[in-house]
């Protein structure tokens with residue numbers, strides 16, 4: 001029996017969201033005024049799913065503005081590391097949540113969250129535990145540092161039902177290798193939103209990078 005059937009009925013699946021594009025941009029917003037033009041550039045480039053990391057003081061406000069003002073954007077909050085953050089993310093209008101790793105207490109809180117969650121993991125045991133709880137797409141983080149493509153190929157033997165969004169150390173050069181794996185729904189990365197381009201207000205560059213990323217082919221089939 002598939003491990004993913006555990007408590008799955010209670011959890012909203014992240015699969016339909018993550019399947020929307022081959023790349024999930026991982027965004028760090030330092031200046032609130034960058035949020036909306038940045039999100040517009042990503043949507044125009046073909047990457048509607050946007051993970052705004054809760055690493056900066058304006059991150060939640062950025063989520064709120066993108067959710068309210070950018071048509072076509074599906075904005076979520078990343079770097080969720082403790083349960084106390086969840087309510088504020090929901091209140092700001094986040095459509096999904098992402099964590100870099102998942103403590104037992106965080107997993108418990110996610111299991112009661114009404115929006116899809118990509119819970120983070122880096123080992124076979126962590127991935128199995130999250131799948132058992134019903135999480136359908138797991139963030140494999142930090143992907144390159146934790147074994148990358150070789151790790152994912154190895155665990156697909158005994159655990160072929162697990163699905164991932166690998167993130168961490170992925171860029172245009174290695175993204176195709178990840179996306180060639182049937183277990184990879186999409187990859188996450190900051191390469192489409194370079195800090196220097198954002199600082200310079202060069203959203204045309206972000207749109208071009210997004211366009212290239214949106215054109216990446218993947219092997220996974222969802223349906």
Ligand SMILES: O=C(O)C(=O)C[C@H](O)[C@H](O)COP(=O)(O)O
Nearest residue numbers: 026053078079100168169189190
């Ligand atoms: O902030 C979080 O929640 C994280 O989990 C970390 C990010 O996903 C990675 O920092 C993105 O990795 P790069 O594409 O290598 O920059």
